[in-house]
Amino acid sequence: MESPCRTITLEKNGTSLEPVHYSVQGKEILQIFKENFQKEDPVLFLDGTAGEGGHSFLFLKEFPNSRIILCDRDPIMLSRALTRLSDFSERVVSIQTNFSEINQKLLTSYGIDQTPQGILLDLGISTFHLFHSGRGFSFRESEPLDMRLNPNSGQSAEEILNIYPKDRLMNIFYTYGEERWSKKSQK
Numbered sequence: 001m002e003s004p005c006r007t008i009t010l011e012k013n014g015t016s017l018e019p020v021h022y023s024v025q026g027k028e029i030l031q032i033f034k035e036n037f038q039k040e041d042p043v044l045f046l047d048g049t050a051g052e053g054g055h056s057f058l059f060l061k062e063f064p065n066s067r068i069i070l071c072d073r074d075p076i077m078l079s080r081a082l083t084r085l086s087d088f089s090e091r092v093v094s095i096q097t098n099f100s101e102i103n104q105k106l107l108t109s110y111g112i113d114q115t116p117q118g119i120l121l122d123l124g125i126s127t128f129h130l131f132h133s134g135r136g137f138s139f140r141e142s143e144p145l146d147m148r149l150n151p152n153s154g155q156s157a158e159e160i161l162n163i164y165p166k167d168r169l170m171n172i173f174y175t176y177g178e179e180r181w182s183k184k185s186q187k
Contacts, residue, residue, distance in 0.1 A: 008087060023058065029143065030058045030062055033063075041066070043067075044117055044118075045067070045118040047070055048102065049074065049099060050078060050081045053081030057084060068088075070094040070095070070098050071097055073098045075149075081160045099121060110115075125137055144156070146158065
């Protein structure tokens, strides 16, 4: 199924790359950072939810002396972002992790000895996850029910549904799925 969200097709060295998601409110977010940093400042940005690197691309283009720490839990998304940002590779440090695990010790292990001055968290799943990941985030596609942002961690949704007892599943649906009728409908 075709994605209802805007995508752009990038071209690099005469080769068309697969379509990438167009950052939502990219101009507005960039404007906030432009109000807080000068164009020539050597700013260290942290994009804690890199996705396909759209916001990071805008930062690196707008702030030519900046560097960016690119984080994402999903190794495929991080790879897509690095491909998109390959022209800026000397200014990009990528870390496959959840943004909640970022601390100075982790940054130091990647050769970063300063604290990021600009931080962006664009929370939620992406168009890629809904329409192209093959991980069961959407009801529109027939694919395995995985639903993990990092396909190498934890149990898949399919495993959870087949292993967890009914009362635990009802509690999960009630608590996290905002399904207030889950306890009644499962009796």
